[in-house]
Amino acid sequence: MFRLAWFVNYGFGQYGWGGRWSGNVSRDVGRPELFMHNTKTLENAGFDYVMLEDAPVLPDVYKASPDYSVEHGIFRLDPFPLVPLIAQATDHIGVIATMTTSYTPPYQAARLTTTLDHLTNGRFGVNLVTSSPHAVGQNFGRDSHYEHDLRYEMADEWIDAVRALWDTWEPDAVVMDEHTGLFADPAKVHYANYNGQYHRTRGPLNTIPGPQHHPVICQAGGSGVGRTFAARNADTVMAGTKGIDGMRGYRDDITRIATENGRDASKIKVVHLIEPVLGDTMDEAKAKDRARQEAAAADIEGKLAGLSYLSGIDMSQFDLDAPLPDMADKVNGHKSSYDQFNRIAQSGKTFREALSGRSGQQTIELVGTPEVVADQMEEAMEQVGGDGFLFVLPFTRKNVAEVADGLAPVLRRRGVIRDGFAHKTFKENLQEF
Template identity: 40%
Template sequence: MTAAPFRLGWFGNLTAPNWRSGWSEDATTWTDARFYVDMVRAMERAGFDFMMLEDSLMVPDIYAGTAELELKHAVYAPKLDPVPVVSMLAYATEHIGIVATASTTFYPPYLLARAFATLDHVTRGRVGWNVVTSSEDRAAQNFGMDEIPEHDRRYDVAAEFLEVTTKLWESWTEKAIVADPESGYYADHTQVNPIHHRGEFFDVRGPLNTPRGPQGKPVICQAGSSPKGRDFAARNADMLLTIPNGLEEMKNYRDDIRERAAEAGRDPDEVKVFFVVAPIVGRTDAEAQAKYEEFLADGQHNFEFQMCNFAATMEIDFSVLDPDLPIPEDVTTNGHQGQFAIWKKVFGDRSIRDAASAMRIASLELIGSPTTIADKMDEAMEYVGGDGFMFLSQPPSRSYISDITEGLCPELRRRGLIRTGFGHRTFRDNLRSF
């Protein structure tokens, strides 16, 4: 049975594209962002709903107390600030949504609300905000803090932050701009009002000095996995990205978010869940399997790469642990707690070295021809109930993008599983169109 149509997103890192093959000039020219312009245009043609731009605010040096491994592999640094890049990507496209990551721990609410209201205008209603609380002490130390606040406290701050930014976006009504030459009024002052917010964490007078955007507010994206994070996402998010392990956990996660959304008084259909995948596509199943075997053969690189991931997102220095033993039970994090719990479960009883060397960050293993992968995606959505997949490539390359947009997506489109066009003007309306 063919599932109902689902959505596609791409999780993009504004870091150096794949440079290890030595074949591409993109490794040294990517900072002008034209690589990402080509990328987002390919996504739009292929039927993607959005491209999401990840971000972090530090050069990690947690692993072994040095930034050597991080900069060797260019995992989280160097990178570009995604907020200004949104404008460039939007100018190059017509319909696709573009989501930028920004932290509630470090941005002031007024500046963020103003930046994203501006982006909503210049993208003509196609911007989204990936709400993160950040999880790294090294990032905190770039903003005058010794360490990142405690996990649940960060979500308390984020909840009030969303309250403030929403009030600011609503401080201009839809009727505020009249541009009436007869009366001489450009904007009606009775439709532009201070918010007078005084809360536990923020005092903001308002109003915003940027008019209400085409969407009213940006599409809100979140990645909550912990109980606190799930509650926050269910109350606030239009879409979530998540990496539960396997079909059963994918279904459980989506069902849980929808239940929490209903309990918060929301229509669960307004909250779309995207499961992270990283397909390996070949013209045949055998060709795809050969690509996978090539990946596994690069075990030392994979191990180092994942150690960078764990150090940056979990603030855990795995260099002090025996890599030939499993993750000790007493290892905890103030970082991404829900995701760390999932990764520990995926590692299981395997040694850190063995598990990390073969680890691919994905909810579902997708390896094969376009036909084989389309079958698996169709079956997964039928079982889980929706809503879509978010593709991840760390780092991206033109060849991998082509595998997806020119190889897999035409097969998905032929089956009617992904969109063939955009029926609405704004990102949020297109996201909710099916």
């Protein structure tokens, strides 16, 4: 069996704005109902979790201006207030929200995540990012953002500090003895007194332990230091490496690093990014895929803006009809994502040709009827070894319905995805198989 999850881009901000099937944008944008409804639909379809993406910045690298982002609706609302609303509308599915380790103090992080663990009855998880580009640092009072590898060095301390705070209350510290009037045992509540090079925190927390004690940790380690951080700390890892060999190699790498660090690697669930194109017939699915690729290839400016955000380098300055200079060593953003594009750009193509290649974040191409795509997903999992897939389609009602009502039932009838939830907490269900 394998897991299904959905990458909800931009929290409850933009979600495929302006498309033919985007729904009533004026009604949905900035309101929680769409996300509550869609997540309940995914829960019924057998999904393990939704992950709410976030970045505390209005992208302005492209042309040194936020104009493109403003014109195209690329905004974000903080995902954390959405978590309890989704939890209220659902019963079992895990809900993950994204937090920056670079600019969230450990005490604030530990207190907030514990509170949400309570409010979701143990179904909360946190996706840890170190953030990019430089504008993020400037939003938090710095002249520029921390260097890439330094961010992960700081994140190593950050998660240790947060765990120390989570553990300031022992699991059985709360007794609530009505006969003696004792709420909690003082002998089981301790100071953290964490003193690192980058983070210091005293504790103890003033929140009691949540149902999971340590909420589920999610991470998307792509670079070398990112993979190490994920393998050391995450319960579920999002992977975007291309092809079956890349998927298998990534999962094997996470397993190796986790084992070297004394972890049981079987408890780390790797989910691979996919963007399936579904149709009632193969011809319909292929036509939809062709139309999507043609539209994406024509949107050169959108790709330039996206690549600028990923790299932290303004891509508008380069000649589209000449080769792109190799700037991999200058990137201080999403290094692994940029490296994938850079390999194409450095293969003798012009910048325009590299941008016009097949669009998307998917690890493998999935095009066809629900039955054909289900075959492809099963075959991939058999070759890779696990552990599931993360859908990166826009979070529209149409996309969710096609997957939940078309693809998921085929997978469920074959017994390869869950047909219910055996446990109360997110972490227990994640570890079920």
